[in-house]
Structures are given as structure tokens and as C-alpha cells.
Amino acid sequence: MTESSVHTARWPAPYASGAVDATVTVPGSKSVTNRGLVLAALAAEPGWLRRPLRSRDTLLMADALRALGVRIEETVSSSSSATGDPGVASEAEGAGEAWRVIPYGLHGPATLDVGNAGTVMRFLPPVAALADGPVRFDGDPRSYERPLHGVIDALRVLGARIEDEGRGGLPLTVHGGGALDGGSVEIDASSSSQFISALLLSAPRFNQGVEVRHTGATLPSLPHIRMTVDMLRRVGAQVDEPETGGEPNVWRVSPSAVLGRDLTVEPDLSNAQPFLAAALVTGGRVTIPDWPEATTQPGDALRTIFTEMGGSCALTQQGLVFTGSGRVHGIDVDLGEVGELTPVIAAVAAVADSPSTLRGVAHLRLHETDRLAALTKEINELGGDVSETADGLRIRPRPLHGGVFHTYDDHRMATAGSVIGLTVEGIEIENVATTAKTLPDFPRMWTEMLGV
Structure with missing residues (x-):
């Protein structure tokens, strides 16, 4: 496969036919x-x-x-x-x-x-x-x-x-x-x-x-x-x-x-995010082994954020066990300290039962891509209703449809599109290989989580 074909390939994002139930070991931070x-x-x-x-x-x-x-x-x-x-x-x-x-x-x-x-x-x-x-x-x-x-x-x-x-x-x-x-x-x-x-x-x-x-x-x-x-x-x-x-x-x-x-090195808690989101949007359960009791990683905030969006979690001897309730709620949250979590939170918000406002993340316009513009464009092209604010996004859930989700060579865009694909059939991720930036085995881990 040529380099150009790698970057233009479309990966059919797996659709979840039921609740996810899996243990996912996440590589280091x-x-x-x-x-x-x-x-x-x-x-x-x-x-x-x-x-x-x-x-x-x-x-x-x-x-x-x-x-x-x-x-x-x-x-x-x-x-x-x-x-x-x-x-x-x-x-x-x-x-x-x-x-x-x-x-x-x-x-x-x-x-x-x-x-x-x-x-x-x-x-x-x-x-x-x-x-x-x-x-x-x-x-x-x-x-x-x-x-x-x-x-x-x-x-x-x-x-x-x-x-x-x-x-x-x-x-x-x-x-x-x-x-x-x-x-x-x-x-x-x-x-x-x-x-x-x-x-x-x-x-x-x-x-x-x-x-x-x-x-x-x-x-x-x-x-x-x-x-x-x-x-x-x-x-x-x-x-x-x-x-x-x-x-x-x-x-x-x-x-x-x-x-x-x-x-x-601790597990990368931000890279655990799409797997926790999978439990949330499918009403399932995902366990992340070795989740630390105390950490400086921003990803630890997911325990609070995703609980507010409809899930529950517990730290056990097996790790962090996160369980979805079968309902996904919108959220009004300042993500200024944990901006890297924004793309997947936006993906979850796009399939929630109420609007969301994500604030404090104007700096994401200067990341791997302009993440605010990219999320707005890609979710809206699937039928969503996302608008940019001065420092974030406003997301009003609508029924979404299949289509190509572009990544802009941004690993977190690829995982965000994959989360949407769990509940929306026909999502194709352009250049899922960009996840190699921080999570090289993401496609395999994702399909194994679903038992595919």
C-alpha cells in the first residue's frame, strides 16, 4: 500500500449492535x-x-x-x-x-x-x-x-x-x-x-x-x-x-x-476515553485495568464528566469499571484544563438527549488541526447541529446519518468519529492510521472491544 493510499483510506467504523462489555488494557501515557x-x-x-x-x-x-x-x-x-x-x-x-x-x-x-x-x-x-x-x-x-x-x-x-x-x-x-x-x-x-x-x-x-x-x-x-x-x-x-x-x-x-x-508509566487515561465513551453510548460496561487512584493526568476527569453525562464508575481491584445507563445526557462544562478530551466529549454530546456547551477550549484551534472547526464541520456533515463559540462548541443533538468522517491527520478526530460510528451506521473514518500518533493499535483494540 502506498503512503498516499494510507492517508486516503476509509475505515468502516464498527457499529455496535448491542451493549459493549469488555476489558481494555490501555498502553502507557x-x-x-x-x-x-x-x-x-x-x-x-x-x-x-x-x-x-x-x-x-x-x-x-x-x-x-x-x-x-x-x-x-x-x-x-x-x-x-x-x-x-x-x-x-x-x-x-x-x-x-x-x-x-x-x-x-x-x-x-x-x-x-x-x-x-x-x-x-x-x-x-x-x-x-x-x-x-x-x-x-x-x-x-x-x-x-x-x-x-x-x-x-x-x-x-x-x-x-x-x-x-x-x-x-x-x-x-x-x-x-x-x-x-x-x-x-x-x-x-x-x-x-x-x-x-x-x-x-x-x-x-x-x-x-x-x-x-x-x-x-x-x-x-x-x-x-x-x-x-x-x-x-x-x-x-x-x-x-x-x-x-x-x-x-x-x-x-x-x-x-x-x-x-x-x-x-501509567496507562494513558486520555486514550482510555473512547473506550469509556463506548460504554456510555451503548449502555454497556468497560473495564480499564491499572487506573491509578491518584494521578496528574487530565484524563482522570472523565470519571466525573462521563458520570454527569449518564454513566457510573467504580475503582475496583480489576481497574476502573465504567457502566452506561442506556441514556446519554448533554453537559455544560469548562474543559479548559482538559482540552484534549474535547473531541470525544463532542462526539458523545452529538448523540445525547439534550444540548451541550463545551467551554474554555479556544486553544484547540492551534492543536494538530483546528479541532473546533473540524468537529463542527464533520458532525454537521453527518446531520448534526454544532456551532462554534468564542471559546468552544455548542452542540444540539439531531438524528445523524452515515458518511465520511475526516480526521485532518488528528488522532483524536479519528477516535471521535469512531465513537459516533458505534450508534450511527455507515460511518467511515478517513485515515484512521493517524491514531498511531498516540495509540498505534486503536483499530484492533476497537474491533476486539466489540468482539468483531
């Missing part, structure tokens, strides 16, 4: 995996990352770090140690994949392919500033449209030399000097919390550490910043943050060594 890789690459000693997610975004991160001189050895481990770390699983038993990360001196020249991965394009320029030599960043066409100015401008203030020809985005070259002064910087992270996480992750290695002051009116996806702070503390960094009594909208990281750790 992309957010934890990529943060763990960066911290391990900056450490003063080797470390382990167990049960990492293998997907396009995480393999791009691993390959980019290898290009900078970091050794990452992929093995199958027979056991994993308990970590007790929030943001990583507290217990890990049995066999599983493990990555041994052996940091060496970061060096250029190097060329890094970021694909369309926000974590790679934003987390690695600060790392490259610590390398010895020039590091060029390039990626997919869509990556050129995604904002990077927050990271670029901040790094210049902190002492880095970056060539981007005034674009504020890709492609660009970071001229690493082997070290970075660091210090205080103001940044508007209204378009992406990753701007802040990017600076914090490398900050222990800056000569002066860093003080990051957010100046924007809004700050999306705060749980991801909490995840960054938590993981920094687990590798020995000292972090002052607003959440623990620090100054509002200010994060401080002191200079220090980064310790090598043995981390086990």
Missing part, C-alpha cells in the same frame, strides 16, 4: 513517557522508563534524543520496581517493555524530526540549547503552523541563540553552547501550557535555574503543568509553584543535578 525521556536524558546517571508508550510521538522523542547523543536501549524486562511516584504507576508487576536511558554529553550538529508532536517541538529546544553545536528542528507541514514563539522568545531571554527567520515557529536552528544562563522570564502561555513545561523540564540544568512568569489572561491544561512539576520533583529538582503556596502564575526551578530514576 504519552505525556508521562515523553517527559520521562527528557528528564532521563538530562540526568547525571542512567535511568529506566518501564512500560513506555510506543507511538509516533514517543518514538520521535526517543529518536531526537538519540540524535543528540543520548543512548536509549529498548529491552523487555521481567519485572519492574514500585516507584510510589504520582504521575507514574505505584506498582508494576510482570513482564513489559523497558527503555534504559543512558545520558551522554548532548551534542550537535543534529537534525531533529518533530513530526507534529507538540511535546517534541516544544520540549526539545531548551534541551538543544544545552547541547554543544547547532541543532536543526523540522517536522510535518502542520507543525509549521503551530505556535512556538513562547519557547523561542523565552530561550532568547535566557541566553540561547536561535535562528527562525522571524517565524516564531518551525523550521528553526538552536545554536547550543553547551550550557544556558537561565534566570527570569515572562511568557504568555495562553496558547499552550507546553511553553511552561518546556522551560521547567530543562531548568535544573540551567546555570541559574529559571523563574517563569505567565502573563496571559488564561492558562489551558494546568494538569499537564502539575505533571511536569511532580516529575521534576521525583528526579530531585526543587520547584516552587502556585499550587503549593507559591506566587500566582510563577514557577521557579533551582539549578541542580537531575537524578536517574526507575519510572513505570
Whole structure:
């Protein structure tokens, strides 16, 4: 099959003839995996990352770090140690994949392919500033449209030399000097919390550490910043943050060594979303093993959101058991902290029994695609009634019909269309392969959940 045919292929989304009843094991968190890789690459000693997610975004991160001189050895481990770390699983038993990360001196020249991965394009320029030599960043066409100015401008203030020809985005070259002064910087992270996480992750290695002051009116996806702070503390960094009594909208990281750790990655709770949605829209039951009791992952909010939309859930020894009631209700909800959940929530809302308003997600216009415009267009072309607001979507359920659901190379669009396909016959997903960005086995997992 040619590359072009892969991207234009239509996948018949399976229709659920009855209530779903399945146990679905979800791979590791992309957010934890990529943060763990960066911290391990900056450490003063080797470390382990167990049960990492293998997907396009995480393999791009691993390959980019290898290009900078970091050794990452992929093995199958027979056991994993308990970590007790929030943001990583507290217990890990049995066999599983493990990555041994052996940091060496970061060096250029190097060329890094970021694909369309926000974590790679934003987390690695600060790392490259610590390398010895020039590091060029390039990626997919869509990556050129995604904002990077927050990271670029901040790094210049902190002492880095970056060539981007005034674009504020890709492609660009970071001229690493082997070290970075660091210090205080103001940044508007209204378009992406990753701007802040990017600076914090490398900050222990800056000569002066860093003080990051957010100046924007809004700050999306705060749980991801909490995840960054938590993981920094687990590798020995000292972090002052607003959440623990620090100054509002200010994060401080002191200079220090980064310790090598043995981390086990939690299941990706955001990738569990379409499977939980399947239970909700079919009135069925889905169990997700190893759902953590405490976590910084935004996906944990699904327990509250999907319960309000008509389901119920319980944490058991088997994992999170989510049960649909046979009815799906609309919701009025601010998703500003958990914006990545919006596409599937919109899909569920499109088949609900009452209207929904999804608020606080204007920043989704700058993600893998303009998700608000894409969701509006695709659901409406199936007969829906969705309109954009200044910061979200208004969804009025209508009877939907079959048709092609386009993904715009966006993995969460593909899963959203698949959820609609459970209750609407004749849905075809264009380029379901885009789910490989974070969930490579999605088509197989989806059909197995349905017993197909």
C-alpha cells in the first residue's frame, strides 16, 4: 500500500449492535513517557522508563534524543520496581517493555524530526540549547503552523541563540553552547501550557535555574503543568509553584543535578476515553485495568464528566469499571484544563438527549488541526447541529446519518468519529492510521472491544 493510499483510506467504523462489555488494557501515557525521556536524558546517571508508550510521538522523542547523543536501549524486562511516584504507576508487576536511558554529553550538529508532536517541538529546544553545536528542528507541514514563539522568545531571554527567520515557529536552528544562563522570564502561555513545561523540564540544568512568569489572561491544561512539576520533583529538582503556596502564575526551578530514576508509566487515561465513551453510548460496561487512584493526568476527569453525562464508575481491584445507563445526557462544562478530551466529549454530546456547551477550549484551534472547526464541520456533515463559540462548541443533538468522517491527520478526530460510528451506521473514518500518533493499535483494540 502506498503512503498516499494510507492517508486516503476509509475505515468502516464498527457499529455496535448491542451493549459493549469488555476489558481494555490501555498502553502507557504519552505525556508521562515523553517527559520521562527528557528528564532521563538530562540526568547525571542512567535511568529506566518501564512500560513506555510506543507511538509516533514517543518514538520521535526517543529518536531526537538519540540524535543528540543520548543512548536509549529498548529491552523487555521481567519485572519492574514500585516507584510510589504520582504521575507514574505505584506498582508494576510482570513482564513489559523497558527503555534504559543512558545520558551522554548532548551534542550537535543534529537534525531533529518533530513530526507534529507538540511535546517534541516544544520540549526539545531548551534541551538543544544545552547541547554543544547547532541543532536543526523540522517536522510535518502542520507543525509549521503551530505556535512556538513562547519557547523561542523565552530561550532568547535566557541566553540561547536561535535562528527562525522571524517565524516564531518551525523550521528553526538552536545554536547550543553547551550550557544556558537561565534566570527570569515572562511568557504568555495562553496558547499552550507546553511553553511552561518546556522551560521547567530543562531548568535544573540551567546555570541559574529559571523563574517563569505567565502573563496571559488564561492558562489551558494546568494538569499537564502539575505533571511536569511532580516529575521534576521525583528526579530531585526543587520547584516552587502556585499550587503549593507559591506566587500566582510563577514557577521557579533551582539549578541542580537531575537524578536517574526507575519510572513505570501509567496507562494513558486520555486514550482510555473512547473506550469509556463506548460504554456510555451503548449502555454497556468497560473495564480499564491499572487506573491509578491518584494521578496528574487530565484524563482522570472523565470519571466525573462521563458520570454527569449518564454513566457510573467504580475503582475496583480489576481497574476502573465504567457502566452506561442506556441514556446519554448533554453537559455544560469548562474543559479548559482538559482540552484534549474535547473531541470525544463532542462526539458523545452529538448523540445525547439534550444540548451541550463545551467551554474554555479556544486553544484547540492551534492543536494538530483546528479541532473546533473540524468537529463542527464533520458532525454537521453527518446531520448534526454544532456551532462554534468564542471559546468552544455548542452542540444540539439531531438524528445523524452515515458518511465520511475526516480526521485532518488528528488522532483524536479519528477516535471521535469512531465513537459516533458505534450508534450511527455507515460511518467511515478517513485515515484512521493517524491514531498511531498516540495509540498505534486503536483499530484492533476497537474491533476486539466489540468482539468483531
